[in-house]
Amino acid sequence: MRVGDFDYDLPGEKIAKYPPLERGSTRLLLLDRHSGAIKHAAYASLDDCLQPGDLLVLNNTRVVRARLFACKSTGAKIELMLLEKHREEQSLVLYRGNLKKGDKLIAHDHELLVVDLVDHGIARIAAGGGRSLCDLFECFGEVPIPPYLKREAEEVDRERYQTVFAELPGSVAAPTASLNMTPELIDKLRRKGVDMVTLTLHVGLGTFLPVRADAIEEHVMHREYYSIPPECAEKIRREKTAGGRVVAVGTTVTRALEHAAERIEMFEGDESLTGEADIFIYPGYRFRIIDSLLTNFHAPRSTVLLLTAAFAGPDNLRNAYREALAKGYTFLSYGDSMFIC
Secondary structure, three states: OEHHHHOOOOOHHHEOOOOOOOOOOOEEEEEOOOOOOEEEEEHHHHHHHOOOOOEEEEEOEEEOOOEEEEEEOOOOEEEEEEOOOEOOEOOEEEEEOOOOOOOEEEEOOEEEEEEEEEEOOEEEEEEOOOOOHHHHHHHHOEOOOOHHHOOOOOHHHHHHOOOOOOOEEEEOOOOHHHOOOOHHHHHHHHHHOOEEEEEEEOOOHHHHOEOOOOEHHHOOOOOEEEEEOHHHHHHHHHHHHOOOOEEEEOHHHHHHHHHOHHHHHOOOOOOOEEEEEOOOOOOOOOOOOOOEEEEEOOOOOEHHHHHHHHHHOHHHHHHHHHHHHHOOOOEOOOOOEEEEO
């Protein structure tokens, strides 16, 4: 299977550069993956797509302010990008500039020490003065908006590049399928009898990387830490046993659930299911947990586009993307969404 089969022309004007003026006012394309039928709706009417007894699974990760500028003693400027959290560790940074082990940096009058160079362009950094590195980034860092927006982060991004239910800090990219979820929509879903549970997957910069290998099977997938609380795992197990519908809000939720599928199916006890999701989902994959998917429109040649194609069917997805482009939908993180069932 070739990655070129999942390329398409995405005009720059179709990329949503900013969030909508009102959260939740975006559009929603409905795709029946069995018949290929397409309908058009509003994100705020997602409750019309769901049924009493459906189980909606959300990612409660919180995006940290991950971009920070520091200076070496020579005055040279170094850009640091905090990498996503893995279990309890969030001390790795992607850096731009020249660093070596033992270098001392100054960021907003605080000293940083380069503890080690762990990979090409990646360093382990420690903050001095008894302050944690995460606290320093949270105080002085910028919101790490996606590179394809081709602009600097602005004040609006501090609120809108974050879900309304974000709780556990650790991501450097948002779980974008739920950026337009509002308290009002959540209330409507609950009143309809839709059950909701949360898990945590800390989204990394790898989510933006295109598949560079010509043969899809040769791509090496990035790893993202996740934790599925016992009550979440138990509800999903019961839902699957009863023949109900598990609805994943986003590709991050999908990756966590499918990576943990066997453990969810056999779940018993009171321990969270944790792991490093390195699962690469592309057409031909057999989904074991999710039955419906709410997701955004993704970039060409991306791993999230391949995952969506695996769930919807490549031909169905191509037709849906053509329709969305023709109908003026907006794409990527701040854009419109689609519901696949």
